[in-house]
Amino acid sequence: MLTRTLKMSFWVIYDHMGKLIVANAIWAIAIALPGTIAGVALFSGDVPTVVFIGVPALTVALGVVLPVGSAGLAHMIKILIDHKDGSLSDMLGGIRMYWRGALSIGLTSMGLIVCLGTSVWFYASAFQDKAPLAGYILSALALWCLVFFGVTALLLMPALVQKRERTLATLKLAVLLVLDNPMLMIGLALQVLLLTIIAAPVWPLFFVLYGAAVMVMSSCAYELMARKYAAIETAKSQGVAAGELPAPDDEEDDYLNRGLRDVFFPWKG
Secondary structure (H helix, E strand, C coil): CHHHHHHHHHHHHHHCHHHHHHHHHHHHHHHHHHHHHHHHHHCCCCHHHHHHHHHHHHHHHHHHHHHHHHHHHHHHHHHHHHHCCCCHHHHHHHHHHHHHHHHHHHHHHHHHHHHHHHHHHHHHHHCCCCCHHHHHHHHHHHHHHHHHHHHHHHHHHHHHHHHCCCHHHHHHHHHHHHHHCHHHHHHHHHHHHHHHHHHCCCCHHHHHHHHHHHHHHHHHHHHHHHHHHHHHHHHHHCCCCHHHCCCCCHHHCHHHCCCHHHHHCHHHC
């Protein structure tokens, strides 16, 4: 399924490159404004500046602007996948519709990340003298939970805009999808990590396509998982065992029904 996810992602980006670049620029600039303030304050070395400017600005950047902007991107990409066309207004519409849910998810996620990140350090340090092995085990468990949540976070915004559920229901759905599709999600996370490694030194890429590309891959993965479960439900209603399902018919989806020839000779499609 990872191959199909990447193929669909490529063609979504290929077909709608201009709109996605503009949408990504809005997303990136909105994050960069409070993010820059947070960076300057946090590295100032002045404790009051760090506490009263750096931490609030970082919270705004990562707990507010990032999830709200990403929800707008996810909604726009959902329209592109469903209707094969869309506009920048779809991103703005997504922000209007989902900002409350995205804000709740963003702040909850940030709280979880802080708690788990702190636990990784705390248990190893606190138990170092009395029970170092127990401390290392607890720290490793906290680190595993942190990594798992990082993978789960890739599906949070697509799940929000698709299911329109509350925060806990959205988190539960994303967790269940990761547990039921581990190889797909590990592969997806590695692709996002690779893109992040590439974008980190080439910082203009962050403003050009990074966020949109990540959200396209996450949204395509969610879409293909949704189709898989819909096919399983249909099979159950017809008395067909899930293991006897036929292979997916990609002929029905234009994004999955193209190859290299369409890149070089699109007029022959």
